[in-house]
Amino acid sequence: MATLVHTARGDWKAVVRLQGWPTVSKTFRVRRDAQDWARQVEDEMVRGVFVNRASSHRLTVSAALDRYLAEVTPTKRSSTAKRERALSKFVREELGDYSLVSLNPTTISTYRDKRLGAGLSASSVRLELALLSHLYSTALREWRLGLVHNPVLLVRKPSVGEGRNRRLRKGEEARITAEADKHSNPMFGWIVRLALRTGMRSGEIVSLRLNQVDLARRVLRLTETKNGSARTVPLSREAAAILRKALANPLRPKDTDLVFFGEPGRSGKRGPYWFAKQWADLKRTLGLKDLHFHDLRHEAISRLVEGGLSDQEVSAISGHKSMQMLKRYTHLRAEDLVDRIDKLTDKKPAH
DSSP states (O other), X not given: OEEEEEOTTSOEEEEEOOTTXXXXXXXXXXXXXXXXXXXXXXXXXXXXXXXOOHHHHHOBHHHHHHHHHHHTGGGXXXXXXXXXXXXXXXXXXXXXXXXXXXXXXXXXXXXXXXXXXXXXXXXXXHHHHHHHHHHHHHIIIIIOOOOOOOGXXXXXXXXXXXXXXXXXXXXXXXXXXXXXXXXXXXXXXXXXXXXXXXXXXXHHHHTOBGGGEETTTTEEEEOSOTTSOOEEEEOOHHHHHHHHHHHTOTTOOTTOOBSSEEEEOTTSXXXXXXXXXXXXXXXXXXXXXXXXXXXXXXXXXXXXXXXXXXXXXXXXXXXXXXXXHXXXXXXXXXXXXXXXXXXXXXXXXXX
16 A cells, blocks of 8 residues: 655655555655555556556666666677767767656657758668667666657658669779779778679678688688678689788788788787778779769679679678668669660560
8 A cells, every 4th residue: 555754855755565566656746746646556556567667767868878888789799889889979968868768759859850950861860769779678678677668669760762872984993993002002902892893891891801711612701791691702703813812911910810901909909901091082082072982882783783693692692681672782774774675675576
């Protein structure tokens, strides 16, 4: 049953005790509010639907993010963990002072619109909302904080559109590879060429280890991919030749098994060879401001489709799980479609 206590501060503390349930209490400024809350709690306990929300009232989004980054984020891939730590800063700045239970769809949609209005891309805003949503899902399922629902699920996610469809124009490949080859570190040129010959993501290329390269069978065995599924990438003769040069790099140190290695960091360990600055310099030199390194993957995969490979074969090489996602990378050139149509229509019907 419920007990009301008039505190020394003049507040009213409602305490509810019912057999089979933990004792719960809450303080109010008005006696009537304390009575109403106690009556509601007793009713929920009797019906077996009571949820203790005290912890979610006290826990702020900022404190919840701290726990999430300490317990959940370290279990994810290093690239994902790094991204979540960066995303959490923006979420914390705007929403960190709210308690988990007080954050509602209206506040979250206002945050979404503010981020979009600041010039952030729809994809980036979706990632921030995804982090916040997973935080709530974890609090609901694992932390048992007494939350009733995930408010992020009630908010419309910004549309990302159809995605990029940038293909290399006439002469661009030769200019790009020639400029990359001029760099003092030959690994930059090898990476650019390998992206065009395999359709691999930049992270997949720079994280390659020596034991993943099988030149005898002309395949690469990728264990860490964006979608989490291992896959085997076949190598053309040219791609194999590029990797053969990389493996024979005379500057390869003995303290790493990375194919494309960087300089030792503060910890003394070598990480992958990251080439963001080199790529930015290349684009500026060639006047290709609209070109992303990921467009080389798009180009490579599009060429596989144009070469006659089936969607299943291309998916096995590219690592796309969804045929819909693969479709974004396989827009055929209009002029190629014209040639195909001509070949079909020029065929004489069999009699």
